[in-house]
Amino acid sequence: MIRIENLSRKFEVGNQIVRALDHIDLEITKGEYISIMGVSGSGKSTLLNILGLLDTPTKGDYILSGINTSEMNDDEMAHIRSTKIGFVFQSFHLIPRLTAAENIEMPMVLAGIKPKDRQEKVEIALSHVSLNDRSDHKPEQLSGGQRQRVAIARSIVMEPDVLLADEPTGNLDSTSGIEIVRLIEDLNKAGLTLIVVTHDRKLGNRSDRLIRLLDGKIINDNVK
Amino acid sequence: MRFYDLIFLALSTLIRYPLRTIMLLVATSIGVMAVILLTAVGEGARDYITGEFRDMGTNLIIVIPGKNETSGGGSPVDLAGVTPRDLTIEDAISLRKIDGVKNIAPIVIGETSAQFNGLERNVPIIGSTQSFLSVRKWEMETGMFLPGSTLERSPPVCVIGKEVEKELFGGSNAIGQWLRLGDRRCRVTGIIGTEGRAVGIDVQKLVVVPVSLATALFNRPSLFRIAVEAENRLVGDQIIKDMKKILKKRHRGKEDFTVIRQDAVMASFDNIFNVLTMALGSIASISLFVAGILIMNVMLVAVSQRQSEIGLLKAIGAKNKQINQLFITEAILLSGSGAILGLILGHSITQVLKISFPTFNFLPPLWASYVSLIVALMSGVIFGLLPARRASKLDPVIALSGNK
Known part of the structure; x- marks a missing residue:
């Protein structure tokens, strides 16, 4: 489903050129559960951003569901992000002035889906994360774990193919962290491709496949 | 979205x-x-x-004696023509026959003393005709304005402003009383209700008399101006043309008067x-x-x-x-x-x-x-x-x- 060929991403920092990703090849099949690990600066976040079409490679190809994304314009990439990719962030990234339900609704609002259809899907997403009774709470009225559950509900409401999670438990205590991990693992078992970026070894070891990055290169790719 | x-x-x-x-x-x-x-x-x-x-009336054309223009430089006859001829009541009468003219109000202005019952006061006088009321859009408080067809004849009547009434007649009824104006006497027929100013004079301090009475009072045949009310705005230009022609003829071919259209000013x-x-x-x-x-x-x-x-x-x-x-x-x-x-x-x-x-x-x-x-x-x-x-x-x- 995902194929990355000879992909590089360089940044210019002052006069220096930083190779965040250096000639990477990677293939991911549908339904996989992958952890990407590495020290900070190893390029794991850059890889996730490129997988999520938030960033574009300097060189090389990223083929998603048979489409070469390097030929896409901004709007087409936005469309892919909307329909095929779900994001979960370390700091949740909920819109503070909107309720839980409205936050979950946002991707559908942007996609121009009718309000009637949206409600139904919000209900389903809320029950997936067991937050039906918190639907009209603002983020500030929710605990960290609950906020991340809202974010997960938002990420799956458009029924994407891939869920990209960037340190999903980084801002949570261990109990809510485990809850969140179980939640996204359940989604994976239901068929969603799950890619988690983390530096938490325990979390990384739970996945079926562990990819280690160092200095922009894949140094380890273990399938259990 | x-x-x-x-x-x-x-x-x-x-x-x-x-x-x-x-x-x-x-x-x-x-x-x-x-x-x-x-x-x-x-x-x-x-x-x-x-x-x-607008208070001065719409569709109004005003004739003023004299004209600002450069003249002379030619024969002595031309130089003699510089002195303008006055506008007279006869000039005003001559304008009556123009088509489209609704009202003509010749206006004489002056000042004289008004006396009643031992009280005396200097008052501004306007001499005009009945048309003056409609030309100026004035309203009467009580009584009647000047009677009709007073262009040639002059019945001894007058209309007074409210302040004149208050000062000279006090609380008593002014209408029907004889008011002495200079060396003449006139019967008060009405009180003007309108407030404000007309040709720079406070209407309430004013006494209005028939034009012929005013010319006799001031012993002077010349008019201050002639106000002509057209039937509508459209005929204005034609009326001005006719007026100029008639007045020029009466003034021995000299255009020694100025015609102003009120609506043009407005x-x-x-x-x-x-x-x-x-x-x-x-x-x-x-x-x-x-x-x-x-x-x-x-x-x-x-x-x-x-x-x-x-x-x-x-x-x-x-x-x-x-x-x-x-x-x-x-x-x-x-x-x-x-x-x-x-x-x-x-x-x-x-x-x-x-x-x-x-x-x-x-x-x-x-x-x-x-x-x-x-x-x-x-x-x-x-x-x-x-x-x-x-x-x-x-x-x-x-x-x-x-x-x-």
């Missing part, structure tokens, strides 16, 4: 930052209010001035005040643009404050165009509701001013409301463009990792 979602999202932001929103609303509404108030003053001034002229005043009002409106519009720049400033700050939100929206599928729309909508909502607030404030304050200063008519022109609303919305769009563009061009990765 659907239209109501756009509005909802923009509104939710405006509600989220109430202080910011209120400040911008105040800025915009002051701009719009200024436009309404200043144009109301300008338009009110115009109404006041043209109203003063039209030029109208124009002057239109320009003035528009100038005032434009000056006030500058404050609208200042408000627009303020909106831009605050929106630019908002873009950097809301970086992570913009990044998130992009991550969950927002197109650049949608981010753009979102910020533009916010700017338009701000400027639009500020404008509406300003319209409400502006019109309310004009109403208050109207009540406080009843003599001056504050008239906010309709176009001022439209124009200020449009200018406010336009400045919202124009000054919203830059922040919206900046927001939509944000790199989502940098935006997401920005402030949280």
Whole structure:
């Protein structure tokens, strides 16, 4: 489903050129559960951003569901992000002035889906994360774990193919962290491709496949 | 994105930052209010001035003796013609036969003493005919104005202003009493109800007599001017042509008189005040643009404050165009509701001013409301463009990792 060929991403920092990703090849099949690990600066976040079409490679190809994304314009990439990719962030990234339900609704609002259809899907997403009774709470009225559950509900409401999670438990205590991990693992078992970026070894070891990055290169790719 | 979602999202932001929103609303509404108030003053001034002229009668053509022109340089006969011939009652009578003339009022002005029952006072006198009432659009308080066809004959009657009545007759009924004017006597037939001024004289201090009585009183056949009322505006030009022809013939071929059209004077005043009002409106519009720049400033700050939100929206599928729309909508909502607030404030304050200063008519022109609303919305769009563009061009990765 995902194929990355000879992909590089360089940044210019002052006069220096930083190779965040250096000639990477990677293939991911549908339904996989992958952890990407590495020290900070190893390029794991850059890889996730490129997988999520938030960033574009300097060189090389990223083929998603048979489409070469390097030929896409901004709007087409936005469309892919909307329909095929779900994001979960370390700091949740909920819109503070909107309720839980409205936050979950946002991707559908942007996609121009009718309000009637949206409600139904919000209900389903809320029950997936067991937050039906918190639907009209603002983020500030929710605990960290609950906020991340809202974010997960938002990420799956458009029924994407891939869920990209960037340190999903980084801002949570261990109990809510485990809850969140179980939640996204359940989604994976239901068929969603799950890619988690983390530096938490325990979390990384739970996945079926562990990819280690160092200095922009894949140094380890273990399938259990 | 659907239209109501756009509005909802923009509104939710405006509600989220109430202080910011209120400040911008105040800025915009002051701009719009200024436009309404200043144009109301300008338009009110115009109404006041043209109203003063309108009181002198519409469709009015006035003949004044004498003419400002360069003459001479030729024969001694030409030099002799420089002295203008007076306008006479006969001149006025001669104008009667012109088609389209509704009323003719020859006017004589002077001052003499008025006596009644031992009380004496100097009064300004206007000598004219019955037509004078309709030409000047005066109203009678009680009694009758001058009788008809007093152009040649002069029955000894007079009409007095309210102050003359009060001063000379005190509380007693003036109508029917004999008032002594100089060496003549006349019977008071009516009291003038109109207030204000006519040819510079306070109407309430005035005594109006038949024109022939006035010429006899002042022992002078010349008229101050002749006021001719046309049946309508259209015939004005033809009447002026005919008048000039007849009077020239009567004055031995010399055009030693000046003909003025009242509506021409009024039209030029109208124009002057239109320009003035528009100038005032434009000056006030500058404050609208200042408000627009303020909106831009605050929106630019908002873009950097809301970086992570913009990044998130992009991550969950927002197109650049949608981010753009979102910020533009916010700017338009701000400027639009500020404008509406300003319209409400502006019109309310004009109403208050109207009540406080009843003599001056504050008239906010309709176009001022439209124009200020449009200018406010336009400045919202124009000054919203830059922040919206900046927001939509944000790199989502940098935006997401920005402030949280």
